[in-house]
Amino acid sequence: MVSASRRLSGANIWISQFWKNQSLHSVPLDLDVRLRRLDLSNNFIRQLNTLVLPFLEQLDLSSNQLDLISEGAFENLAQLEELNLSRNMLNNNLGSNSKALQSISRLRNLDISMNSLSDDAAELYLQNKPSLNHLKMTGNSLTRLSHNLFKESKDLRTITIDGNLISVIEQGTFEPLLQLETLNLARNNLAHICDFKLYQVKYLNLSRNSVEFFVTHEDDRSYGLELLDLSFNKLLYFPIVPKMNRLKYLYLQNNMVGILNSEAEMVSGANSLYNDITNKRIVTKNYLHSIWRQMPVIYIDLSYNHFTSFPLETLSLVSSLVTLNFSHNCLDSENHRYLYFHSLKHLDLQSNGLVYVSPFFLNALTQIDELNLQDNSVQPCALVDHLGNSQSTQETNLNTSCVDLRLLRTLQHLNLKENNIKKLHANTFRGTSLVSLNLAGNSHMAMDVSTLEGVQNTLQSLIISEMNMTSSDLLLPCLPALTQLNVSNNQLDIIPSSLHCSPLREIDIKNNRFVSLNYSLIHTLSEHLNLIYVGGNSFNCCDSKWLKILNDSEVNLPDIGNTECFTEDSKNMMMMAEYLNSSAAYCLFHRKAQEVHFGQLLIIILFLFVILSAFIIFTRRLCSLHNFPRIRNDLLNNAIQHLLSVSV
Template sequence: MVRHMFSNLLLLWSIGHDLCITGLTYDEPKEQSWNNHSLYSVPLDLDVRLRRLDLSNNFIRQLHTLALPYLEQLDLSSNQLDLISEGAFEDLARLEELNLSRNALNDDIGSNGKALQSISRLKSLDISMNDLSDDAVEVYLRNKSCLDQLKMTGNALTRLSHNLFKESKGLRAITIDDNQISVIEQGTFEPLSQLEVLNLARNNLAHICDFKLHQVKYLNLSRNSVEFFVTREDDQLYRLEILDLSHNKLLYFPIVPKMNSLRYLHLQNNLVGALNSEATMVSEANALYSEIMSEKTVRKNILHSNWRLMPLIYIDLSYNHFRSFPLETLSRLTSLETLNFSFNCLQNITWNVRNDDESGFRRQLFFPSLKYLNMQSNGLAYISPLFLNALTQIETLNLQDNSVQPCASIDQSTQQMNLNASCVVIGQLRTLKHLNLKENNIKMLQPNTFLKTSLVSLNLARNSHMVVRRDALEGVQKTLQSLIISEMNMTSSDLSLPCMPALTELNISNNHLDVIPSSLSCSPLTEIDIRNNHFESLNNSLILALSERLNLMYISGNYFNCCDSKWLIILHELKMKLPDVNDAVCFTSDRHIAMTEYLKNPSGYCLSHTKAQEVHFGTMIIIVLFVSVISTVLLIFTRKGCCTQRSFIV
């Protein structure tokens, strides 16, 4: 019976073994990497069952026939490949992904082209960094009906013809950045009905006169020389969601499709706003549209009418030339959540809005969805209360590196009288949670400055010589979780903090402090930064009270007394994170010691130091007693001598 079972098992194993040998069954997909092996040719003993093969970063110059019938992915990038024999890929019937980037395929275009044409099932092709010309690329893209992704970064393309992709109409993603393209013929991309991603960054494109790519979702035109972007108004739906026009020469806002899906718009590093006023910019943009579309008269405000329908949630206008804030244009974006307006030329944000045609009163505009506003590095000194009123949902406001002077909180009833005040009424932003006032040269922080806000984080760093009035944090002491008051030249007498029961992060670094306010004992601090101050010791009871939640502390750049450091031993025993402890030192009467060295044996060191002090003190007492005795003896002898002399004379 046992012998019979064993015979059956042996037979089954034999059959399975034979099936594997004859190719009727296969192992799991295999992968082999010869990356960076200093190869000059393809290894000869490759497993025919390979599915993925990496030969990148070698010195292979020629490629001959590869007998790998199951290969699906082949990486030959970063070699010196300049010749591919005509039949090199004929046996790669399943090849879908081919990476030939960073080679020298600009030579032997005839042979290389025939080799590439034999791979009809290819879905992904990367021929970047090969110094390819327009003609070479056209040859390499023949017979590519299944191609889904194409990368041609860093070649020598100057012109894209309408024949370029005629055999690759299933393309979904095309990357042709960092070339020299200045001309795109009409009909180049329009027939590619599946195209969703198009990257044309770092080329020489100057104008987008009539944008027609309804199917594209992501379009990158950054780092060209684009002066304007215009779309003909029609009722077709455009799927464009992300448009990157950054680092160009735009003078106007782009005229986007009427029916659009645009959500992210990148316009940073352009010349928008250089025309001084918003009205001039809008009128000239509309005139440009009429000229390009050959319309004799401007029927309506094309720019604003199309922006009103745009579901934009993010726009970056940083590093432009705005001298005034484009209130009317940006207020059309009712879905806008994030606006980056940093590094422009604003000094004031005034309410330059046209009056209502019917009532004659000044119109009130709103930014109903705006949550994040970045106004860093503009030189702002004044922001109209009417503009702040329009920020009905604002949560984060970055005013770093301006000249903003916060006002004390005022009543709504008196607000109209303060429209021309030189300070900024931050307290009226009731939804505000995060405020950055770093580097504003603030002279004084008035009482109740943030009274009606709900601040969670506040950055007041680098406001040198700022006076913090008592009760300046009134109203936010219960909500504030992060407070930065570093680099302010503050002494301990200048720093008065209320009890803040929500505060978890505190940065008081780079000041002249020698005491941490005891009011912090009621704060659940998890992180504190006291670097570069004048601390010699810290309050033991305060540190013990904070140690329950505290897990990160920066201490370097102070003048700690080695033998008055019970607080440090507490932190050390609790295994507190002290990231800069290697840079921290403590001092004795005669030298400085690295904190890490001191922590190895703090009690032993301080004990010997104390004994030395006691010996030194005893020696001083003996010397004092000895001097006293000698002085007394001399005084007695002196008096006796005087008495003897006086008796002799008599």
């Protein structure tokens, strides 16, 4: 069924019709000639004849079976600016189809992706496109980009030709496009960039090719490059980018950088490559470091490479670097050089096999805010400075069996998940400025009662899940700033009472051994609490006062519908939310039955007490009669036997 929209504002009339997903085999007849936008996507249209829509500005024919466009199909679309022909069969009938497209000279946006277009077909479709600003040719069959491809589209600003088979780019293909800002050549077969000369381009995506090196001749021209994506390639060296650039974001993940034996060898290799490409016979300059020293980069992703040591010499040159992703490498060596990262705030070292991090390296992180050490083998140092002097502190810092996290004065966010930590000693984090701490997955870790001493007033988020921890193991001080706590996947049955002073907004206690929750503590926490996860526990169905408190406080329990509970009269588990909807009468009867049972037992005990007291008094009187000892003993024995039989 067609949907339509209409906008009227004085002389401004905007009319749209949407025929998307209507199983159409042809364009509907009697379309409103005032249409500005027409959506015919996701149908079965195979042929397009003449359209008489003089005001049409946007036409979407994507995802049809279009393979024949009559030569005059677009002649009466004088205002057409956006045309989407993606996911069709435009590799057929090139003569008629290309002539039809050549008749549209006002086009600004053209999408001809997923049409199996060859190099020659692409050139035909792009003729007579002087106004074109944005072109998308994703997923075709282009193998070579010639200097003729865009010669009639000099105003292009965005070109997306990803997912083709391009291995060759002729010189002069992109250079004349002075307005070009975004170029996406991802998922092709490019092997190298020998001389990058696109001064105007700001965003260049070369990811998922086979690029082995990226080299730019040194010159004094200013480049607009701000983002360079070379991820998922075969780089052996850091790229040699333009000397005068505006580069801020550099993506180098999933390459082979660092596979050489040392940083020195990698730098030397890059400089030799530069000299070979530029035909310089004598190596007289470290071009790589000279250029990297001037880069205004704030973000570098070097994850999933092959570094065995941290490339301090190179990365420390980038004085503006704020975020560095160095995860999933093979770091195993230490460094004792005094180099500094004056701007680095976010460092990701996840999955590197780290056991030791040099204090020299930690001291270099003068502005560090976030450190991710997940999935390593880091053991935080214990405080051994009993003498209170610098010598003992220095000895602690040189202890290669642990990492002294207290050197990171500015650190606010620390991830120590899955490090197989054995013990967190007292004052482990003293001196830092921790706001969030993740200790999850250290399944055999023990915490000292003073582990969080020094950060208890700043800590806002604490994750201690998946640690096989019991309630007696969980030793938490008063944490007056804590707003988020995750203790899921442990063996806890009690929430620490010390949390009563925490303004918690979110708690995760799922997959533990809770039967009930402390009413008083829950009542206190509910003043700030917004969210609590409780699934995976076995609660007592009829001990649900804590749940009423949470419901009355409108606390969100997202998994209460999947939470199970039990009753004392049944060994079967049932869904708690469903049970509570109809359990009031049962739980009330259950409690009354317990009360009746206790009352009956009390009456029997009182009755026996009275009878026994009477007989004791009676026997005492008999005891005063010395003439009837046998009678007294017989009466006493009979009385006791009678009492025993009554009680049974």
